[in-house]
Amino acid sequence: MIAIFKRDFKSFFISPIGYILIGGFLFVMNFFFKLYNIDMAYADLSPLFSVIMVVLMFIMPLITMKLFSEEYKMKTDQLILTSPVSVNAVVLGKFLAALSMFGIILAGTLFWPVIITAFGAPDFANIIGNYVAIIFAAASFISIGLFISSLTENQIVSAFLSFAIFLLLYIMGLISQSTSIIWAKTLFDWISLFTRYQDFTRGLFSLQNIVYYLTVSIVFLFLTSRVLEKKRWS
Amino acid sequence: MRNMIEVNGLVKQYGQKRAVDKISFTIKDGEVVGFLGPNGAGKSTTMNIITGYLSASEGTILVDGLNVLDEPMDVRRRIGYLPEQPPLYLDMTVMEYLNFVYELKGAKAPREEHLNEVCEMVGIDNVSHRIIKNLSKGYKQRVGLAQALIGNPDVLILDEPTVGLDPKQIIDIRNMIKDLGKSRTVILSSHILPEIQAICERVLVINNGQIVADDTPENLSSTLSNGHRLALRILGESDDVLAALSAIEGIKNAEALEEKEPGAFDYIIEVKQNEDVRKAISQKLSEKNLPILLMKPLDLSLEDIFLKLTTEEVSEDVENNPDLSNGEEEVG
Missing domain, CATH: 3.30.70.260 (ACT domain)
Incomplete structure (x- = not known):
């Protein structure tokens, strides 16, 4: 697992993709940081995390697209799946590599609380809560993307399919806000990874939603293992 | 001598098609065996099943007495596999790649010494710091072979190891495999007949998912003619x-x-x-x-043998009109 983790994590920085993601994310997010917090002298970072959730929709497919697709394409899956490493360990190694990549990207925003503290009195509990929550939310995005990547050897298809799923979840969230049909609202709120984040931005650290993100992650990691295992039997 | 690989009643079913149809064979420790057959005969599928990349629909496989299904990790530790397309990460250097494989396989031998030894064995010590993408096809194949050797596996399984190489590279790789076969069990596949003759002491001819002959290249030749x-x-x-x-x-x-x-x-x-x-x-x-x-x-060449074994009707051309000017028809 550690070998897989190390290789996949390093591979983000062998190609320019890792640097592009970091640069792009920080450019967009600092634009919003300036807009919301500097220009308006606002001490609450929560609105930024709502923006991050939307940005995740775009960057996560780029992080996860190649995790398995590239292995299939280059036939390196033949090396990995015939080495004395379990399928679960392979999946977990890749998941952690992608999560660490997101961690690096997110770490670029850690100067926000520093600046806020210098000029005002931030709510630290809320900030820490948001950082923790966004990592769990990202984990669920990653495991969905990882699962999609395990289905195709085409990275572009993998990225677009993941994006389409995230977009669908996002739209569900929008519909649930405007619809008056109760069952649809309940269902969409329950499914949408985006709606679930709103509690955190309201300053409410909802353990229920953390468990939800964790469950989604585990389910999709499990499904990914099943896909790999099933390939042997096809 | 103990049996290294025992395959019994192996079947691989893809939908309606049987890629491998009740294959059984035994390979002893230290044997160098060639799988000979046309493309799509089931050679790669059989290899993929022995290495654990695919699972069999029916049948059992024992590697060094261990069942592939029951003890997959122990079996995989005993096998070094070079698939038809070498599983290389093109954007890594040779050394980075071999280090990754070393960690992936959880090899026990002292790292630096072992990797250097493997590099030397396949002659890639002079390119070990280059990026794999920039290597020639022959060198990429050598890196693929190096990868299979990491962890000192008892069994080497090589799928079409010389395909697509130039004649000089082919000779180099063949000699390397011959050397490696001195202390290991080797299975290699090929549809190039002289290759099997040059390297292997035993040949299994596979066609349509079945073994149609199992003998030494020389015996095959004399029984059939x-x-x-x-x-x-x-x-x-x-x-x-x-x-x-x-x-x-x-x-x-x-x-x-x-x-x-x-x-x-x-x-x-x-x-x-x-x-x-x-x-x-x-x-x-x-x-x-x-x-x-x-x-x-x-003499009847392996090409002729092959046609005899794998076609219902013996080809008239091969039987009756061997061209005298064609020296390659002979068994060397």
């Missing part, structure tokens, strides 16, 4: 020559082919088992003043 044949080119009228030849004891059949040089015809002579008629032919023909311009043995 009834007696041996001679090719001759003799100056003189073909009727005279045939008359002279028919008088010689030990010749089963003599046949005249076309006129290859002015006044000289080619002949194919079938000789009875265990007879050497060359001296008799030479003496008889010089008595009759019919000079021999060319005489050479014409």
Whole structure:
């Protein structure tokens, strides 16, 4: 697992993709940081995390697209799946590599609380809560993307399919806000990874939603293992 | 000697199609065995099943006495696998890649020493810090071979190891495999026949998912050819020559082919088992003043064997019209 983790994590920085993601994310997010917090002298970072959730929709497919697709394409899956490493360990190694990549990207925003503290009195509990929550939310995005990547050897298809799923979840969230049909609202709120984040931005650290993100992650990691295992039997 | 690989009743079903159809064979420790067969015969599928990349639909596989299904990790530690397309990460350097494989396989040997030893074995020590993408095809294949050797596996499984290489690279890789086979069990597949002859002590001919022959390359050749044949080119009228030849004891059949040089015809002579008629032919023909311009043995080549084993009808061309100028037809 550690070998897989190390290789996949390093591979983000062998190609320019890792640097592009970091640069792009920080450019967009600092634009919003300036807009919301500097220009308006606002001490609450929560609105930024709502923006991050939307940005995740775009960057996560780029992080996860190649995790398995590239292995299939280059036939390196033949090396990995015939080495004395379990399928679960392979999946977990890749998941952690992608999560660490997101961690690096997110770490670029850690100067926000520093600046806020210098000029005002931030709510630290809320900030820490948001950082923790966004990592769990990202984990669920990653495991969905990882699962999609395990289905195709085409990275572009993998990225677009993941994006389409995230977009669908996002739209569900929008519909649930405007619809008056109760069952649809309940269902969409329950499914949408985006709606679930709103509690955190309201300053409410909802353990229920953390468990939800964790469950989604585990389910999709499990499904990914099943896909790999099933390939042997096809 | 103990059995290294035991395959029993192996079946792989893809939907309606049986890629592998009840294959059984045993490979002893230290044997170098070739899988010979056309593309799509089931060679790669069989290899992928032994290495654990695919699972069998039916049948059992034991590697060093361990069942592939029950103890997959222990089995995989014993096997080094070079698939048809070497599983390389093109954007890594050779050393980065081998380090990754070392960690992936959880190899126990001291790292630096082991990796250097492997690099030396396959002759890539001089490119170990280059990026794999920039290496020639021959070197990429060597890196693929190095990868299979990491962890000192007892068994090497090599799928078409020389495909797509130039003649010089092919010879290098063959010699490497021969060396590696001295202390390991090796299975390699090929549809290039001389390759199997050059490397392997035993050949399994696979066609349509079944084993159609299992023998040494030499034995196969002699069981399948009834007696041996001679090719001759003799100056003189073909009727005279045939008359002279028919008088010689030990010749089963003599046949005249076309006129290859002015006044000289080619002949194919079938000789009875265990007879050497060359001296008799030479003496008889010089008595009759019919000079021999060319005489050479014409064994059944593996190409011929292959056609015999894998086609219902023996090809007339191969049987009756071997071209004398084509020296590659012979078994070396």
